[in-house]
Amino acid sequence: MSGRKGHALPRLVPRLWAMIIKEFIQLKRDRLSLAMIVIIPLMELLLFGYAINMTPRHLPLAVLSADTSALARDFVAAVKQTGYFDIRGEVTSEARAKAMLRSGQVIAILRIPPGFGRKLRAGMRPQMLLATDATDPVTTSGAVAAVSALATRVFRRALRGPGADLLATPAPFELVVHKRYNPAGKTAINIVPGLIGVILTMTMLVFTGLAVTREVERGTMEALLATPLRPVEIMLGKIAPYIIAGFIQMAIIMGAGRLLFGVPLAGPAQVLLVFTLIFIAANLSLGYTISTIARNQLQAMQMSFFFFLPSILMSGFMFPFHGMPVWARFIGELLPLTHYLRIVRGIMLKGAGFADMAREGFALLIFMLVVMGIAVVRFRRTLD
């Protein structure tokens, strides 16, 4: 046995060498694979090093203050000082504040009750409410902790003198935190709607990503081009069947999410369906565009992967969107998944309606039209 092995080895080495040389030559000619080797680790490094921050700061906050006292103003200033919150607006009605939270314009509301300053000075330990959007519990956890810690420190200077005894523990006021939409802070509540978006992105891209390249590779494209079919007809014909596939996937995830994890559908189903339709069509058009650019099916898969990776990491699915620096958020805004995550979480968990989500839906629509436009222009009507 060992003798035979010793005999086979010298022959194996040149054969193996032949194979290795061939693979290197092919890899050298395959620009896209080369790019993957270099760009993917760089992309991950940059994202994890700079873009992803698990304790996000500068979260948008709405202040609903019924108290104009200096103490109330001091507190708001102190909240801002922590760096965890940026004050996006001082609103006067509860309804307005709720709408801002529902549509995702702010991620928390700070409600200061009437007579807060007076009660504080009187030692009545008034309550202050911080209502947070708990659809993504990770985003707000650091901020809530920071604001809670303020309670004992913030009024140290203002209450010096006659009210100094109020500074003794317990804190002079009580900070009540409401985790809206997901009171238990369950991650399943956050993940399940997001998964609809991620799975739709992945599968839709792959379905149409191969659509054109497959026809070119099998030689059927030449016959298709020789028919009176217009490029737009070919594109829409390729996209349409998969829209149904997308809705089936969505139904499966929502059904299982409800049965297994109790994920609700708080908002109007028809609005969710309309926006999901746009989202599915946007991803299918993107896949189709990729397949008009890719030269073969493998390239199309690689290009889809290039798009899929930032979608997962930079959309707010895996890591808090508000934790990313401005440049990363800008890239995030260009991804359809970012907008769809806001929509699907908003409607399913927060009960948002059409008006709350119209802006995000519009962004998806623009993305879809631009990408479709590129596909039609890129589509080669001839074999030149």
Place this chain on the structure above:
Amino acid sequence: MSAQGRTEAAGWAIDAHNLRKSFGGREVVRGISLKVRRGEIYGFLGPNGSGKTTTIRMLCGLLTPSGGGGRCLGYDIVRESRMIRLHVGYMTQQFSLYSDLTVGENLAFVARVYGMARPVELAERTAREMGLGARLNQLAGTLSGGWKQRLALAACTLHDPQLLLLDEPTAGVDPKARRDFWDSIHALASRGVTVLVSTHYMDEAERCHELAYIYKGRILANGPVDRIVAQSGLAAFSISGGRGLDDLARHLAGLPQVESVTFRGDEMHVAGRAGKALADAVHAACKARRLTCTADAPTLEDVFIHFMEDRPKVCGGEAGA
């Protein structure tokens, strides 16, 4: 051009002039002019890589010519390629129907693409007419070569095109299927359909009303088969008489006046430029070996071999249309 162009075009199914096409600086088609009458079967003959496929693709609008232009069925091949697509049936060299669809589904798809009424019925009827009735529910990918080719012909004739462009339709198909295929083509032509067919089989070329011989992107000769042979200026001899043929073949092939030597069973066919030099050489060689030598008609094959070897002389003189 408009009024005169239309009337002029009326008689010609294809009227192309000086078509050129380059790919990355390499000129593949170098000025092809072509006139095909309506209802005619026109053969495109030439070796692989001679520019047949590129020319056909330019005619149906799949490639944009780098130079020259023309009309198919009266429509400009560049500006009105969409109209050409509606009225032309194009059969690609490679099987280009969906192998994961059945015969019936493929034909129904094509019928719908051309906006035909009752596509499913039309597909079934066409399949039956083409002898594919029994295979209606068979996946196209599982058909044998001959049946695939019949299906492809059915698919490109389904919409009643006035012009058929067939790119090497019989490549790799057995003789029986080839004969059936040519019967179908003649049946279509008798109904007034114009057929442009590329091939490299000589026997198929002889079934065409007219043909053009393409070599390295140029037409070296065109016209009816007998005229091409007559104008070639070749003469041929048939030699028989038993042993010594091998030796004679080696001898003759070495002579400058002999252009081709072909064995046909016990006979030998020798062709070359007609004249005293050829006749004397052949007769002398036969006499020395006691072989029988008779005059024979030059074949199309002789002519094409002559063209290939004699290309520069031909190019300078009678080349092109």
